Amino acid sequence: MQNITIIGTGYVGLVTAVGFAELGNRVIGIEKDREKLDLLKKGLPPFYEPGLEELLKKNFDEGRIKFSDSIKDGMEESEIIFICVGTPPLEDGSADLSQISSVSKEIAENLNGWKLIVEKSTVPVMTSQWIKRTIKLYSKRDVNFEVASNPEFLREGSALNDFFHPDRIVIGVESDKGKEVLLNLYKDFDCPKLVTDINTAEIIKHASNSFLAMKISFINMISDLCEKTGADIEKVAYGIGLDKRIGLQFLKAGIGYGGSCFPKDVRAFFK
Ligand SMILES: NC(=O)c1ccc[n+]([C@@H]2O[C@H](COP(=O)([O-])OP(=O)(O)OC[C@H]3O[C@@H](n4cnc5c(N)ncnc54)[C@H](O)[C@@H]3O)[C@@H](O)[C@H]2O)c1
Numbered sequence: 001m002q003n004i005t006i007i008g009t010g011y012v013g014l015v016t017a018v019g020f021a022e023l024g025n026r027v028i029g030i031e032k033d034r035e036k037l038d039l040l041k042k043g044l045p046p047f048y049e050p051g052l053e054e055l056l057k058k059n060f061d062e063g064r065i066k067f068s069d070s071i072k073d074g075m076e077e078s079e080i081i082f083i084c085v086g087t088p089p090l091e092d093g094s095a096d097l098s099q100i101s102s103v104s105k106e107i108a109e110n111l112n113g114w115k116l117i118v119e120k121s122t123v124p125v126m127t128s129q130w131i132k133r134t135i136k137l138y139s140k141r142d143v144n145f146e147v148a149s150n151p152e153f154l155r156e157g158s159a160l161n162d163f164f165h166p167d168r169i170v171i172g173v174e175s176d177k178g179k180e181v182l183l184n185l186y187k188d189f190d191c192p193k194l195v196t197d198i199n200t201a202e203i204i205k206h207a208s209n210s211f212l213a214m215k216i217s218f219i220n221m222i223s224d225l226c227e228k229t230g231a232d233i234e235k236v237a238y239g240i241g242l243d244k245r246i247g248l249q250f251l252k253a254g255i256g257y258g259g260s261c262f263p264k265d266v267r268a269f270f271k
Pocket of ligand 1: 009
């Protein structure tokens with residue numbers, strides 16, 4: 001059992017918080033949006049995701065999950081602090097890191113002992129190094145802490161299942177202590193756990209999303225060719241996908257890639 005703080009209880013943060021609580025940990029979710037917080041404090045999720053309402057209620061009623069608007073509370077409760085705030089696109093396509101910046105400063109002001117600050121939001125490579133410098137700069141006391149990267153791969157619509165049964169867990173750390181803490185936290189997960197340096201972990205997330213977006217764009221290009229030549233795109237996609245090196249997923253021709261992550265992450269990666 002671990003005490004865990006999750007800063008930002010949107011899609012990723014709330015699913016992660018509920019998932020870790022269900023595994024027996026004690027979780028505090030920090031949310032600054034008043035409307036969302038009011039619901040969360042009643043044990044209700046502010047958005048729909050299959051199975052989330054029931055699991056949140058169960059863990060809320062059993063006392064394993066609670067919510068606050070204060071990062072100070074979160075810092076007092078746990079050694080493991082997940083950052084799950086938004087990284088929306090700026091006008092030029094690059095990632096807006098202002099939420100990360102503001103959270104890092106508040107973490108710095110409330111450091112009260114060794115902490116592992118885990119970056120879970122999708123961020124450009126070297127952001128965790130920047131978080132580390134920001135915390136050092138704003139920290140009032142000379143307290144030890146470490147930054148790690150643990151990118152999230154869940155999909156909206158199957159988020160809880162993706163949390164409990166991920167294809168892999170990527171852990172970017174810079175010390176054996178950070179590695180031990182995160183491997184211990186994820187010990188019940190039956191999937192490959194890839195431990196890397198922090199920059200590698202950050203690139204794995206962006207490169208994965210870009211690769212999947214590229215697969216969708218590629219099959220749409222082939223679909224155009226099929227339309228012009230009277231060929232059958234579904235059979236072409238199946239024929240390509242049966243090659244194990246390519247795989248059948250993400251070869252469905254359609255309107256192109258969309259959703260809350262692919263377009264913004266591909267543009268941010270490019271930038
Ligand atoms: N949604 C997905 O499917 C998905 C999947 C994988 C990764 N990601 C990435 O995870 C990150 C979070 O995504 P999301 O969809 O959960 O975003 P979101 O906007 O739904 O949630 C972010 C939450 O953080 C809160 N927040 C912002 N600043 C805060 C602060 N200072 N203190 C407390 N709370 C604060 C916001 O009020 C909001 O509720 C993004 O980087 C995103 O790219 C998202």
